[in-house]
Amino acid sequence: MTPEQLKGFRDRIDALDDEIIKLLVERAGVVQEVGRNKHKVGAAVFRPEREVAIIERMCESNKALGGPLPDQSIAAIWLEIISGCRALERVMRVSYLGPAGTYSEQAVRTLFGHRVEFFPCASLDEALSLAEKGSTDCALLPIENSIEGTVGRSLDLLLNTSLQISAEVSIPIHHSLLHKTGEVKQVKQITAHAQALAQCQRWLDAHMPDVPRVPVASNGHAAELAAKDPSVAAIAGQTAAQHYGLSALAERIEDDPSNRTRFAALGNFQPDGCGVDQTSLILSVPDKAGAMLSLIEPLARHGVSMKRFESRPARQLGAGKNGWEYFFYVDLVGHKTDPQVALALAEIQSKAGLFKLLGSYPLFEKLTAPAMPSAGSEEAV
Template identity: 45%
Template sequence: MSDELLKLRNEIDRLDEEILARLSERARCAQRVGEVKKGNAPFYRPEREAQVLRRLAELNPGPLPADAVKSVFREIMSVCLGLEHPQRVAYLGPAGTFSESASRKQFGSAPNFMAMATIEDVFRAVEAGNADYGVVPVENSTEGAVSITLDLLLASPVKVCGEVNLRIHQQLMSRADGIGAAKRIYSHAQSLAQCHEWLNRNLPHLPRIPVASNAEAARLAGEDPESCAIAGEAAAQLYGLNILAPNIEDDPNNTTRFLVIADHDAGASGRDRTSLVFSAPNRPGAIHTLLEPLAQHGVDMTKLQSRPAQSGLWEYVFYADIQGHQSDPAVAAALKALSERAAFLKVLGSYPVAAI
């Protein structure tokens, strides 16, 4: 071993010891925070985490990319938060789904992750206090909104306190080493739709069988060497499958947005979004009248979507996302004016804007 290499390794060892000492100091500080907060939940503050990660990304001198810095510090915060108060996070299971990947992206690896059978079960777990947080898909850039999530947000008392954007890469996987023996493909209906053109070009003769989740598809493929599954890389690792064709989604920018739900929303972080749902009185120009306060107060609306209301045939509610926190003066004024004009208004929550 050269003297130069030995010198560099000794320097790395010294830095590792210094990092460990600082991490231990941070962990002790987190424990003290937990003692101060005792009995004053919530322990997890999405706005504080967002502010910390943005600040560190801005201070980052390199050579690590900003995303790597955020990943490292999110994991540090996850473990330290676990010292304050262990978190329980419900997600749409089983293990190996994109919902689990989104949950881990948002919360790190420290929480107790709870796989739920349905999106309804995620909401129920949070409502009943059996989970501190839930992570649910709300829309996909290719396939659009997840209707059941929108309906449950309207009906449930939970709040939206965060969002996660997860780039979706679909993998064709099997126990076999090649696709020659494949006789069927399992996947969730949305994933089959997201890979529709690739499948038409490459495997048009194989029947496509929709199942409850991508993880379930991977499990079925793991039991039968004549079956393939379309799922994420995590499912392939979990069920010991070979990836036969990587990244087969038709849209290379395919992204799913997830919402984090809890019994509270988030404070202002400085870069926030507010979600709301409202209904319009049944008269000409009603929607224009409702949206007018947003324009008057300079509030940017980034999404508007209608859903059939449960109250009657041909009646609709409208879901909207606006920039800013509901405590911001302009947003608060716009929401006040909107509430005076709308037949119904529910603010679903304000929360930090997720990175793409």
């Protein structure tokens, strides 16, 4: 390619960028007008079903035009456009398990984009409490990890909160070994959350078997310690590395490259259906033979698919006759207003000892980046 040809291509790109920015300015102006009207009637700023519909439509349009960009790229671009425009109406406040640099913070950015106000909290209870009091617009709680299973405390909180799930996102969990200077010889201790240490056990055994491992409250806190003390290396994600200015001694050191965590956003608004929805509920059944089978039978009869069915002891309400009583956490495909889902839910509610609808909400599937093959397991530190 000659310099003249390169200049020609760059001129074309610049012209296209000029058109894009003009359209973005026009879009932002329309959003501001929408925001003024929403403010008059007290409507919610965050409409996840609308955001999912936009992202899904843009991905389909890209394919129809023969565009070379993958869905993940289109989704990421439009997420930030939506996030920036949403903030013109009002900057959303999101509470989550801190400190800064945790995977929970990464999930906040994945779901809401960068134009939000972050409220890292000392516990899941505090994060939810802030949203319940209206100090934040929503709380983002981890619900389930693909390796470790469900997050018990989050399920307990779902039982008692008045908030409803308004959106869900899943993120890949890629662990890095982080250090202040990048000098592996300085490392005398490796620290991380106990789950992260367990998830990287094979790599640690192979590459740093003699270095003591110390569990702490969170990977974010581990990164904070590593930023202060060069004798400490932390296991955490790239969000923590960027926040605390740490270097990666090794990346993707998790034993299972498919490791993921699901997060649910809880707020006081109920999204409409968008065609990519999930409904979650908590049930209990009468203590009699065949009660559970009878309870879920309407799902099969009405053609409603069940994605998750999990039991948990009913600690809050005391034990049953035999010393145990259980709640059942259920995820269904579809929105509560879908005709077949609505029929099934009505029948289940009539039979259940306890029926609590946790919410019908969109799944941000295009923002759910695929887990990448692990490269760290083959690296020498």
